[in-house]
Amino acid sequence: DLTLLWAEWQGRRPEWELTDMVVWVTGASSGIGEELVYQLSKLRVSLVLSARRVHELERVKRRCLENGNLKEKDILVLPLDLTDRDSHEEATKAVLQEFGRIDILVNNGGRSQCSSVVGANLDVFQELIELNYLGTVSLTTCVLPHMIERKQGKIVTVNSLVGVAATPLSSGYCASKYALRGFFHSLRTELVEYPGITISNIFPGPVNSNIFKNSIAEEATKVTDNELDHLPKMTTHRCVRLMLISMVNDLKEAWIAEQPFLLVAYLWQYMPTFGWWITIKLWKKIMF
Numbered sequence: 170d171l172t173l174l175w176a177e178w179q180g181r182r183p184e185w186e187l188t189d190m191v192v193w194v195t196g197a198s199s200g201i202g203e204e205l206v207y208q209l210s211k212l213r214v215s216l217v218l219s220a221r222r223v224h225e226l227e228r229v230k231r232r233c234l235e236n237g238n239l240k241e242k243d244i245l246v247l248p249l250d251l252t253d254r255d256s257h258e259e260a261t262k263a264v265l266q267e268f269g270r271i272d273i274l275v276n277n278g279g280r281s282q283c284s285s286v287v288g289a290n291l292d293v294f295q296e297l298i299e300l301n302y303l304g305t306v307s308l309t310t311c312v313l314p315h316m317i318e319r320k321q322g323k324i325v326t327v328n329s330l331v332g333v334a335a336t337p338l339s340s341g342y343c344a345s346k347y348a349l350r351g352f353f354h355s356l357r358t359e360l361v362e363y364p365g366i367t368i369s370n371i372f373p374g375p376v377n378s379n380i381f382k383n384s385i386a387e388e389a390t391k392v393t394d395n396e397l398d399h400l401p402k403m404t405t406h407r408c409v410r411l412m413l414i415s416m417v418n419d420l421k422e423a424w425i426a427e428q429p430f431l432l433v434a435y436l437w438q439y440m441p442t443f444g445w446w447i448t449i450k451l452w453k454k455i456m457f
């Protein structure tokens with residue numbers, strides 16, 4: 170979006186701003202989260218890598234050590250299931266014990282959906298809210314008291330452009346992302362007394378990752394295994410670079426997408442009825 174374009178051109182650089190920061194990334198085993206930790210590992214930061222699969226996190230850690238500028242002691246592999254909310258307090262304590270502080274929490278872990286409202290079981294909607302919404306809210310509320318105590322920190326959440334302009338076959342996913350948008354905008358208003366704590370919401374359009382393959386189908390335990398190859402997608406590298414720029418420039422909201430998706434989001438913002446009409450035309454062409 171235009172603010173992000175300006176920030177990329179004139180704003181602060183991640184290379185200058187992130188030195189010595191402790192950054193906790195959820196969903197670090199794949200896609201956007203994985204690329205994010207690779208780009209961060211080129212800077213002088215401490216990283217906490219979280220997702221459910223330890224062996225995948227260890228693989229990502231090895232690559233960070235091979236290609237980045239970090240040492241073994243700079244990276245903590247911390248397995249975490251976002252839906253296991255009882256474990257989030259312990260996980261937060263483990264990070265604080267290892268590095269003494271959390272400068273940036275990146276709420277990135279999540280899953281998408283590919284099933285119609287009529288065809289999907291209710292547990293699909295529950296799973297998406299449990300994971301994308303409640304899991305993110307839960308981890309944020311564990312980390313927030315620590316940031317409030319220090320009066321500083323960044324909470325960066327990977328939302329989605331479908332959290333601004335909904336798409337077909339992902340009603341539960343869209344709902345979870347719309348909910349996140351409301352939650353973080355409201356939280357930001359509660360933090361006005363703490364200008365050192367910033368909330369950035371990132372809204373990517375389609376990006377290369379495993380998200381489409383791992384989308385929840387008509388039952389919560391079924392995946393679609395559909396790559397949506399014909400969908401124009403942004404490279405993970407470009408998306409993450411723009412995320413980092415949004416993060417260091419404390420952008421409240423950053424829309425990151427190729428056309429025509431960005432244009433559709435603008436239309437939804439300014440001409441919702443026309444935006445809806447275009448969405449239907451676009452998705453008929455892409456998906457059906």
Ligand SMILES: NC(=O)c1ccc[n+]([C@@H]2O[C@H](COP(=O)([O-])OP(=O)(O)OC[C@H]3O[C@@H](n4cnc5c(N)ncnc54)[C@H](O)[C@@H]3O)[C@@H](O)[C@H]2O)c1
Pocket residue numbers: 195196197198199200201202219220221222249250251252277278279280281300327328329330372373374375376377378379380381383
């Ligand atoms: N790729 C896109 O087109 C796109 C577009 C908009 C938003 N997003 C968002 O980006 C974020 C990252 O997705 P991605 O595209 O990299 O997909 P991905 O499937 O490649 O990665 C998702 C990550 O989330 C983790 N995860 C899934 N369930 C989890 C759980 N229960 N507990 C902990 N971690 C869990 C996975 O292990 C993985 O590391 C998601 O929040 C997604 O909604 C993606």
